[in-house]
Amino acid sequence: MNAIVEKGVDKLVSTEWVAEHLNDPRVRLVESNEDPLVYHSGHIPGAIEVDWIRDLNDAICRDYISADQFADLLSRAGIGPETEVIFYGDKNNWWAAYALWVFEMFGFTNSKIMDGGSLKWKNEGRQLTKEIPSVHAVEKQTWNRNEAPIRVMRDEVLAHCRAGKPIIDVRSPMEYTGERTHMEGYPNEGALRGGHIPGAKSIPWSRAVNPETGSFLPLESLRLLYADYSPENETVVYCRIGERSSHTWFVLKYLLGYKNVRNYDGSWTEWGNLVGVPIEK
Amino acid sequence: MGQFGGRADREVSSLPPKLAEVVDMLAMFTDRNEKIQAIISIAESFQGTRNPKPYDESHRVPGCESEVYAWAESEEGRWHFEFAVENPQGLSAMAFGAILQDGLDGLTKNEISEVPDELIYDIFGRELSMGKSMGLINMLQMCKRLSSA
Structure with a gap:
């Protein structure tokens, strides 16, 4: 285990x-x-x-x-x-x-x-099947969307950025520097500009995982990985469309106990196309 | 149209014959699960490269999460391709690698350059994620770059 x-x-x-x-x-x-x-x-x-x-x-x-x-x-x-x-x-x-x-x-x-x-x-050689399970539907319940505690939108990110609060860019280093957005002959990464949100530090999401086993790293290793950040601080994570950063959001919130971490799912495909916002390379 | 729901509304007669054959075969499926199983069968037929590891980074397909590498050889202007898919769960990349390996085999660089990026949507459907679309398109782009070098 x-x-x-x-x-x-x-x-x-x-x-x-x-x-x-x-x-x-x-x-x-x-x-x-x-x-x-x-x-x-x-x-x-x-x-x-x-x-x-x-x-x-x-x-x-x-x-x-x-x-x-x-x-x-x-x-x-x-x-x-x-x-x-x-x-x-x-x-x-x-x-x-x-x-x-x-x-x-x-x-x-x-x-x-x-x-x-x-x-x-x-x-681990455990059992697999191609059979699609038949599921008995349950009575429809009422669910209310309340995204504010875990999702952050662009205007708040801009204010967060200007206030110098922690932002973590979880994309690959080549995306962070903007190098990949401009690779000749390949489709762009869905953004007009390459780079990152000013003040954001690069910690690729996959570094939280042991690639051999797919498991999360031990807690001590995770704490070291995010040693520059504090669970007490309001933190924003982002990637290209918010999927990789939801992995980091999970690590910070549930494995390291961050009290206020939010995922900016607009991410670089929004920020890298926005008119008038600052970027860094 | 849902994922794997069929090919894009576009003439495929301009595709090279082997690619058109695959696209037409997959377009015949009206059942999503049957189409997926057909693509999985193609992925299972994928034969990796004979090139020894470690692979040179210059052969790495950029932006592909399945860690794909590509190689090209030409004989009298006719091209042959090989791929390696390092992620064992990269089934879409394996399927597309098998399709490109066979479908581009023996074509000239001009014929290869005319294969549209939309081929991936003809095969996998329109609703691929952005990352998945780009990774697969980059496999085709890599073939074009290698054959035009």
Whole structure:
């Protein structure tokens, strides 16, 4: 068992725990992936798929689904207020953390992440299936969208930036410097300008994970990684569209106990196109 | 149209024959899950490069989260490609690598340069994430760059 799970971080469960709860009706396993083929190539028995684009995003407006659509999603997924949702997925739980963040936006907090994600589950030779589970829908509940505690919008980021408060850019170093936005012959990164928000420091999201196992680093290593920051300070994280930064948001909030960390999901695809805002390279 | 819901509204007759064949085959699926399984089968047929590790960074496809590398060889102006997909969960990259390896095989640089980026939407559908779209498009762009060098 990973040390971080042993230490009782209550927002994580181990693969062993999941294996023991495969038939637990109080638990709903939810796989959310960056690669849309992965779930269908074999998933944990009983797990349903939540697709970021089809299930969580508004089809027209750049925003997430409405509270009513979220209620529909949970109803057809068989998830009630008492259901414990365990998220997991590919790419070191990158998209699993994103799905958890969106669920929390609607007040659904009875959720955890399976440490190590599908990589660890597969590496341990655990059971996989291609069978799509039949889910009994539950009664539709009322969920209210209250994003302010975990999501931050551009005007607040600008004020945060001007106040010199902590901002963490979790993209790759080449994105942070703006080098990748301008690679000749390749499509741009969805932004007219390359660089980062002034004052933001670069800590790529993936450094919080052991790439061999997919597990989060031990708490002591995570504290060292974010040693320049304090759990007491108001902190903003961002990437390109807010998915990678939701992974860092999870680490800071639930593994390191940051009291006020918010995800700027407008991220560089918004900031790098905004008229009149400052950038750094 | 949903993810994997079919190909874009665009003439595919201008595609090289082997690519058009794949696109037409996938467009025949009306069931999303069946189409996904067909693409997974293509991914499972993917054969990686014969080049030894470690791979030179100059062969790395930029911006691809699945850690893809690409190589090209030409014989009398006809090009052949090989790929490596280092992420074992990079199934879309494996499928696209297999499709490009076969579909671009034996083409000239001019023929390769005319393959549109929209090919990825013809294969995977319109609703790919931004990162996934860019990674896959960059695989095709890398083939174009290598064959025009």
